[in-house]
Amino acid sequence: MNSLDKLAHEFAKLPGVGAKTAMRYAYAVINMNAADAEEFSRAITDVKTKVHYCRECGNFTEDDVCEICRRRSKDVICVVTYPKDVAAMEKSHCFGGVYHVLHGTISPLSGRGADDIRIKELLARLDGVSEVILATNPDVEGEATAMYIAALVKPLGIKVSRIAQGVSMGSDIEYADSVTLSRAMESRIPL
């Protein structure tokens, strides 16, 4: 395989990148100047060597403990599935506490049990916590994982909540799927 095809082959490993797009990216790299390509190449190795999990919350960080864990009150913990969920929450500025990243969901079908995700680590940091917000995905595995964690945390006398599920803001009710609509109807809020 020549270098160009090899690079396209590497790009094709990225999510949602097919053969044509991969080749387009490879051509873009070949048209970069040498310094830019060098920088791109180094960014890939850097991310693997410098970035690891935060010792407390499991989010990506280049330090021992991430900036969020260092700076914020640990009164409320928001439990998410992946580091990218933390990024989405932070972008919305809707939460000011700390996170806990599970790095997966409980999924008996895929052979992933409670011990395969960071649930033990969550239980170990509940001292002094007043509320645990479960922000796993609103799908079967995310719901099951949330229910499992709720059953473990509630008996400790800590408030447990789940993010609301309903129709997306700015969406058309006409196009909402029926499960979402039923959920939005059930969880309706008195005005």
Place this chain on the structure above:
Amino acid sequence: MNSLDKLAHEFAKLPGVGAKTAMRYAYAVINMNAADAEEFSRAITDVKTKVHYCRECGNFTEDDVCEICRRRSKDVICVVTYPKDVAAMEKSHCFGGVYHVLHGTISPLSGRGADDIRIKELLARLDGVSEVILATNPDVEGEATAMYIAALVKPLGIKVSRIAQGVSMGSDIEYADSVTLSRAMESRIPL
């Protein structure tokens, strides 16, 4: 900027990649194993250090002269704009001769004249050539470039042709733009 944002920033330089997709790619890299990421990183530097223009046709190659120029008859030359056009032609198996890559079009508006693309190099290799096929894009700049080259090559007694323009195979006439339809009508072929 942390390593993850830095990598996303690099990915965002690729064509058609926005901030969200770039971050998705960066997360994919962080989830690769270290060896795969190393390979990806090396593929980027390799493509810049190993790949250059073929001395004859201007296509990308890792050798002095590319495989197509080494193996095929130089009787007919197909003139294209970019190396990716060679890749597209080769994929269709519609041409068995050699190529000439211009690396651009004549574009007075962008300040690119005939000397800024590889037209001199084309004229220098016309010895013994029986036909020059112009396969530049069917747009204003591609057409102008084709006309310019035709005016230079025809007086040398060499046959010059242009790839046919008309409705795409498998497309709906209903959705064809009017310029394409007019061209298809003008160039109609007697059956």
